[in-house]
Amino acid sequence: MKILRVADASFARDGVDLIAPFSLALDAGDATEVGQPTALAASIAARICAAIVRPTHGTVYVGEYETRLQPPQAKRMVGFVDASGFAGDVHALRCEVAFRSDVWNLDKAAAQARATQLLEQIGDGPYARGIVLALVADVALVVLDQPAKSFVKKVRRLVPEAAVLATLVAGAASAPREPALAAAR
């Protein structure tokens, strides 16, 4: 079964198209990149695939769940990393892990141990912390919003069975979006 199926998904606000229709399909263990002309469009595409934003047109399925009709079920399968990552320090990260373990109904101690282990493997930095938070729960799809290339490889190594989708600003794939990301590289 496909982990992610996007069919002609687009997003418009106030009659203005913010992203053009795009389609893709991902199996478990696959990784792909979605290029968009602007950072805003890339973020919207990532959020559409993570079931956070509903597409204006087209459909998105995460596993068997249509993101417009069953968003909680779809979100449960997704680990989403925002473009800015997680800005808090290590203490804030531990608090956030505790919060997520409550919301996702995970064992708190196991979640903290997993977060510590992931942080050791992936390195520190805002984006790395964002990835750690996304992977605290057992997810089938990891959506990375404008990551550095190295993070895609690291995530694939950490969760080889999960599908990985990364958005990028087309033509600026090698240029970091934020200084923090550059530092994280």
Added chain:
Amino acid sequence: MNEFRATIAIVRRHIDRRFAIDWAMEFGIVAAIAYAFTLTFAHPLFPLAIASVLAAASAAERAHAETLRRVTFFAMPLYGRQLARAHAIAPALLALAIPLGYTLGAFARTHVFPAQLFAAMLCSALVATLVALSATFRDGARAWLYVVLASFAGPLVALPFVLLGTHGLALTYALGLITAFFALRAFGETLARYDPLPAL
């Protein structure tokens, strides 16, 4: 998914140091207003209007709105109505500061404050808070419209108490319960329809 555990986690996230400061400030301001004006404006509609306006303004406040709009909340595997219930608890607790503050201020001035008025104020403040929550996911005129609606909804549900006195309190609570139910549903719908776009 354990909805209760998720709800408690979200409520605990909202109840932080800033929340405590806001609660104390709201309590103090309302107590000062009550102390200064309780003799001048003795009609029960005055404290009810104060409670509603302050509760609406507090619930729809921009910093609070920005907190609720964080993408973290929308990435959580919860339905809009579940998120709405969790988000509504902290503002409802904040709204408690208003009738409590007013009671303290008025009591300090007159050494008497009817418990029924406190109950009606509590009802007004909670209704205004829940109606105003829908403003947090709207901008501009539409957000203001919800604040105005909330400011009027509070005294309106308390109208039976104002007109009939103690005998109208039960009707006030019945109206308040119905209004609060629909306000919370509307907030849940607003949350379910909201698309958290990145601010770039």
